[in-house]
Amino acid sequence: MINEEKVKIMNRLAMYEKRGGKKYLPVSRYYRSDYIGLALIKNFFLVTIGYALVLAAVAVYYSEYLMNNINQMDLVSLGMKVVGGYVVVLISYSVLTYIAYTVKYHCAKKSVKKYYEELTKLERIYGREEKKNSGREITGGRKR
């Protein structure tokens, strides 16, 4: 016989999985530290690529000036400035990423909380049903 309560719960679960769950369920499967750590590693590579692109663009823009004055330029101080700029950009973007992904993780956890509660309820129903069936078998009830 159909268990109406079970169907209702399963319907709610399926609906969540289709809507908000798509976005939040994968996030909630990570530990907080893992999720944010991964985001920071990804951020490191992306910022490095982005900074290199911007630097290349600036270098091309001033290519004529660079060609003419490369011998008179203080390359060490220029290199220090470039590295300093990179560190500043990397730190600021890391902080931004940390904040953004912490908020995202918090939202995901909050959103999936109810989903997991419903899942537990469903599990309990299944447990009850199993118990009932096994009880039948022990007492010599009808076997399926």
Place this chain on the structure above:
Amino acid sequence: MTALLELKQKIKNLYGQYELYLLPVFKFVLAMLYFTWINENMGYMSQLNSMFVVLILALICSILPSVVTVYAGFILMILHSYALSLETAGFMLVLILVMVIFFLRFSGGQNTVMAFTPITFMFNVPAILPIGSGLMGNAVSAIPAGCSVVLFYFIRFIKRQSASLMNTDLEVADKLQLLADGLAQNWGMWITVVAFVLVVLVVYLIRTRAFDYAWRIAIVAGGVTYVLVMLGGSLFLNATVSMPALITCAVLSVVFAIILEFFVFGGDYSRTERLEYEDDEYFYYVKAVPKASVSTSERSIKKINGEPIREERRSEEKKAVSFTEPTQAVSDKPKKRRTAPAPTPRKAKPVSKEDDMDEIDFEKKLEESLKDL
């Protein structure tokens, strides 16, 4: 107003009924307009500059998430730039990559805003984009709004300079310098970027407040901010901004935004209720704004018989009480009844079910509950 509300309700019902088909159609139209605009303004690669390609691309985008439209547009832009010159393609690629790496990756789903920008500029109402984003999205949509303005102006710049960019006599460094200058020293573009970002933030900030008419105030504040920033920017940065066009654009945008508000929000502040309650963990101070709605009139066709209703009713009542009565006496269609099996007290009820559905349901329930007792 009632007629408008009724229209809104009808549109909502229609959308609810055909959402499955309407959503891809909207996505298709958006993608079509976006790609057509790109082809019209760039169209340097003849293979891509055809309606057939646009149609296929739009069809693909209609079944995929709407952000895909934006990224497909990026690819189109790079390919067209490549047909113009390698330097332009390189510059475009770097520009898009920098935008994605430094900005767009934080805005995620809000990036669809980028596809709307050229459309709003096409209809000369650019201010509707930041106001609409602030109303329907969140503060993060300021990022794609700003980026889309940069791309829009850059594409227009490429169109103006296409002759010199195609010139093979010009050196690579000169072309890149031309492009970089066109981007960095385009003050009109930067003013618009600042205006867009500020308007999104102002509208979102006011719209999310709890005071009355927050949406409408946010719209007007957005329009005023747009005009002020554009005027202030044109004064300080010596960029030419046409005053009548600016005011007209702002007013039109505000009007469109109010229409948008009517369809998206439509709260009735005159019936606002303030509630106060508490549970184990919190005190709640709730302000509930009811939605302005009206029930749509549905046409129903009633058949009016010549027979008096009173008599019919009386006979029905009679039927309902006497369960054991033979069915023929009760029914309007004696032929059918005659073939039916002899009525038991339980089966006597369906007889009146044909005449009055609610009554028999109620009786059935009553009897069942009595049986349980």
